[in-house]
Amino acid sequence: MKKPTAGEKKRQCTSKRRYRSQGDALDAALLAGTERQRKAYLCPLCQHWHLTSA
Numbered sequence: 001m002k003k004p005t006a007g008e009k010k011r012q013c014t015s016k017r018r019y020r021s022q023g024d025a026l027d028a029a030l031l032a033g034t035e036r037q038r039k040a041y042l043c044p045l046c047q048h049w050h051l052t053s054a
């Protein structure tokens with residue numbers, strides 16, 4: 001498996017919604033009914049939280 005490039009990482013960041021806290025991110029996942037498939041992670045690029053799509 002190929003490592004994501006810096007550009008790909010940046011796209012993952014900019015194309016995703018940002019949340020101010022892990023709680024905000026998990027709340028959003030809960031509202032969308034996707035909390036089982038999604039995890040929140042702290043993004044090193046923007047220092048905000050995103051949800052994984054895995």
Ligand SMILES: [Zn+2]
Nearest residue numbers: 013043045046
């Ligand atoms: Zn980010």
